[in-house]
């Protein structure tokens with residue numbers, strides 16, 4: 001697996017990362033079923049054997065169980081912690097417990113929540129420090145000075161080495177930087193052929209009828225490139241939507257899935273390999289975070305490392321997924 005260094009860090013990471021969102025099974029406090037734990041062990045072992053050294057978590061994933069499962073894997077594999085890069089996220093307070101206490105699901109970038117939640121992550125993963133901590137989704141009630149105080153405390157105590165954001169716009173990043181002195185080294189964003197807004201917004205900004213959506217994505221990728229913020233793509237195979245070349249799929253994703261399958265055949269690779277290679281082809285050096293819980297799909301995904309798409313293939317896939325050519 002090819003690697004690259006995350007700018008402004010000493011972290012050398014695999015081009016494809018493994019997302020641990022679903023390895024804990026159900027999103028509740030039921031114990032992890034033995035079959036779920038076994039599947040997680042197998043998927044993580046396959047990722048490691050394939051050269052993946054980057055693992056993405058969040059405090060909310062399966063209500064903390066994903067981190068607990070991963071913590072047990074780390075504990076039973078001496079030396080593993082030092083061979084991998086571990087990232088997690090804070091800032092979403094999930095409904096599971098909140099509903100019970102009558103509180104709404106919410107975002108929380110308060111100093112106390114960031115500290116408490118990070119310490120709980122370290123306990124669940126059974127580790128002393130995270131390599132990267134991300135703010136999960138922008139909190140409209142953010143006080144940048146409070147975030148700065150929390151980050152300083154976490155860094156000076158050695159609990160977190162680097163910081164980043166997820167789902168943040170350039171304006172939200174700039175606002176945080178009014179007080180946060182550490183560079184944001186990562187912005188994790190939804191990006192795939194099924195959700196290409198990050199690039200579509202760029203070439204559609206001054207055109208009607210081209211599929212521009214919120215406008216919030218416009219310039220975001222360029223901003224990250226300019227400021228050397230490593231972009232990670234969540235849901236890189238669109239949650240499987242572009243892998244179902246069958247009659248249940250809807251246009252234009254159905255046609256895109258058919259083209260993905262055809263290209264996979266001609267290039268002697270897998271559909272996953274084509275979908276992820278489409279992301280890797282972008283010059284920003286975007287790191288897809290794959291989320292399958294199946295070892296065989298991990299193997300199908302890492303094939304992308306050997307696939308190079310031509311400019312023509314890349315644009316054909318984009319056109320198929322959007323149901324129209326670029327303007």
Ligand SMILES: NC(=O)c1ccc[n+]([C@@H]2O[C@H](COP(=O)([O-])OP(=O)(O)OC[C@H]3O[C@@H](n4cnc5c(N)ncnc54)[C@H](OP(=O)(O)O)[C@@H]3O)[C@@H](O)[C@H]2O)c1
Pocket residue numbers: 018019020021022056057136166167188189233234235236237238239240241243244289290291292293294297
């Ligand atoms: N920052 C954020 O806001 C955010 C949001 C969402 C996710 N994430 C991160 O991104 C990672 C990946 O997200 P994701 O799971 O949505 O990504 P994904 O890799 O696009 O989708 C994985 C999902 O698609 C299914 N799938 C894969 N291949 C399939 C196929 N051939 N047919 C049918 N279904 C198939 C998988 O099921 P199987 O497990 O059965 O293979 C799994 O449920 C997460 O683990 C998490 O780390 C971040």
